[in-house]
Structure formats: C-alpha cells, structure tokens
Amino acid sequence: MSDSPAPAEQSASDEAGADGLLAPELRAWMQLLAAAAAVEQQLRAVVKTQLGISHDEFLVLCLLAEQPGAALRMTRIAELLGRPKTRLTYQVACLQHADLVSRRSVCGDKRGIEVSLTDKGRQLLRDVSPTLTSAMIRAITDAADHRHCDVLRGLLPQPPDDCGGSRPPRD
Numbered sequence: 001m002s003d004s005p006a007p008a009e010q011s012a013s014d015e016a017g018a019d020g021l022l023a024p025e026l027r028a029w030m031q032l033l034a035a036a037a038a039v040e041q042q043l044r045a046v047v048k049t050q051l052g053i054s055h056d057e058f059l060v061l062c063l064l065a066e067q068p069g070a071a072l073r074m075t076r077i078a079e080l081l082g083r084p085k086t087r088l089t090y091q092v093a094c095l096q097h098a099d100l101v102s103r104r105s106v107c108g109d110k111r112g113i114e115v116s117l118t119d120k121g122r123q124l125l126r127d128v129s130p131t132l133t134s135a136m137i138r139a140i141t142d143a144a145d146h147r148h149c150d151v152l153r154g155l156l157p158q159p160p161d162d163c164g165g166s167r168p169p170r171d
Contacts, residue, residue: 039140050132104116
C-alpha cells in the first residue's frame with residue numbers, strides 16, 4: 001500500500017492550497033476582512049477627532065449622503081449596517097441632537113421613521129471629506145503588506161509602490 005492520498009483526498013488538499021487548510025478564495029476573504037478591520041480601527045480615531053462622532057454614526061451619515069434624496073428608513077439603515085434597530089435608534093438620536101440628521105414619520109406608516117441629512121450634516125461631510133479620504137488611503141496603504149496587495153489594490157486610487165504592478169489612476 002502506498003502512503004499517497006487517494007485521488008479525492010488529493011484534489012481536496014489541492015483546492016485548499018499547499019500551505020494551509022483554506023482554499024485561496026477563503027484565504028483572500030480572510031485577508032480582506034483583516035485589512036478592512038485594520039483600516040476601520042485607524043479611521044475610528046480620525047472620525048472621532050475630526051467629526052466628534054462615533055464611527056458607527058459616521059457610517060449612518062455616509063449612507064444618507066449616498067442616497068438620492070439623502071434619506072432612508074431606520075429599518076433600511078439597520079439592515080445596511082448590520083446593526084440592531086435599538087442601537088441605531090440611539091446613534092440617530094445622537095446625530096439628531098448634533099443637528100446632523102432629522103427624523104420624521106413616514107406618511108401612511110405610523111411606525112416608520114425616515115432619517116435625512118440636515119444642511120449642517122451635508123456641510124460637515126463636505127468639509128471633512130478630504131481629510132478622511134487621506135486618512136483612509138493612509139490606513140489602507142499601511143495595511144497593504146505583500147499578502148494583501150491584490151485584495152487591497154482595488155480599494156486605492158493609486159496602489160502602494162511596494163504592491164508591484166501598475167494601474168492607471170482613477171478619475
């Protein structure tokens with residue numbers, strides 16, 4: 001009898017890769033999550049300093065800023081952020097207290113609440129956008145070691161020099 005694996009065992013180990021238990025796709029996913037967590041951790045401090053709000057509150061502002069009418073229902077915000085509605089209620093109340101968002105009842109649905117950016121919220125995002133963009137690019141660049149380069153390359157307007165390869169800058 002031979003000590004070599006049976007064909008089914010061999011193909012499964014080939015799929016997982018020679019240096020680990022995870023398939024390359026799962027390994028790339030884990031690298032993306034680790035890189036995103038590192039970037040988020042660095043941005044938390046910048047958001048707190050520049051805007052005076054939490055990172056989760058900042059995410060609410062960003063979601064609203066990207067909406068055509070700059071408004072979303074609370075349930076939709078909770079779904080998009082993957083946050084409990086009770087936690088979101090507190091965050092939106094903090095943003096409303098700072099006059100960055102407003103809340104109103106949805107016509108025809110007495111339980112539905114829609115949240116929208118105020119003029120002050122829009123102006124704050126405009127004012128801090130360049131600083132936060134620079135901080136994000138710095139954080140991504142810091143997280144972009146050789147193992148993460150392929151995953152992170154698509155997140156940057158210009159990949160870090162040590163990632164190799166070239167890609168034209170985004171407009």
